Amino acid sequence: MAKKGSLTGTFSTVTDFMSPESQAQLRERAGILSPLPLVSILPAPRQPRQLLPGDLAAQVQSGELTPAKAMAEWQSRARANEADQALKRDLEELKRLADSIAQHGLINPISVRRVPGNTPVPEGVNYYIITGERRYWAHVLLAAAERQIQEGLETRSPETIKVTIAPEGVSIRAHQIVENVMREDIDAVEKAQGFLALRYELSGMDETAEGGVNHGSPLV
Numbered sequence: 001m002a003k004k005g006s007l008t009g010t011f012s013t014v015t016d017f018m019s020p021e022s023q024a025q026l027r028e029r030a031g032i033l034s035p036l037p038l039v040s041i042l043p044a045p046r047q048p049r050q051l052l053p054g055d056l057a058a059q060v061q062s063g064e065l066t067p068a069k070a071m072a073e074w075q076s077r078a079r080a081n082e083a084d085q086a087l088k089r090d091l092e093e094l095k096r097l098a099d100s101i102a103q104h105g106l107i108n109p110i111s112v113r114r115v116p117g118n119t120p121v122p123e124g125v126n127y128y129i130i131t132g133e134r135r136y137w138a139h140v141l142l143a144a145a146e147r148q149i150q151e152g153l154e155t156r157s158p159e160t161i162k163v164t165i166a167p168e169g170v171s172i173r174a175h176q177i178v179e180n181v182m183r184e185d186i187d188a189v190e191k192a193q194g195f196l197a198l199r200y201e202l203s204g205m206d207e208t209a210e211g212g213v214n215h216g217s218p219l220v
Helices: 007-015 020-030 054-062 067-079 085-104 133-144 172-181 188-202
Strands: 041-043 110-114 127-131 149-151 154-156 163-165
Touching (some): 041 054
Parallel strands (some): 041 127
Antiparallel strands (some): 110 127
16 A cells, blocks of 8 residues: 555656656646646736736737747836836836745746637647736746746746646636736726626637627627
8 A cells, every 4th residue: 555645756656757748637637736837828818907018918829929028028118218107017016026936936826727629829838827927927037037936945947837727617707807806906997807708708608709699699
């Protein structure tokens, strides 16, 4: 009989000969929390609150820009004289979060979901962020600066991030609204966009559909 506490070691031994993708799928089914590579994750499109400037976010989604290059462009814009104060403020807040993660580690993992089948995404991307986009971009910022994360006595690379993977059937938009609606700096328009996105999800239709109907039925 295996000794108590040996499950993780046994799991690691079994998966050593599997591909990274097969390992990730097996860990999902086993319910084991494991860091995922940043390159396998992207922010979900049309989230209630979007951190990255809109044009850069669109280029990341299409694969025209890597997250690292988008971060470099974002920083360049913030340094420009004509940069607006909101842009500078968002980046300064992100830098403070990155500094905290570098010193103490990521205390709260981000949550992700599998990219739906047949969804066009850049090569190697397997997950969309549900909650924790700021923590994700803080890791991108640390990786771009080639900084390490000191978590207790252990030093980690920011190229991976701790995640929890949402099970099938979970309301993605509801999760996002619950996390964002409690923030004091989220405005009425962003809240309204989040609730509209939730209506589309509960109606079983894509937010890009025209007319606001689903096979003749109105949105819930």
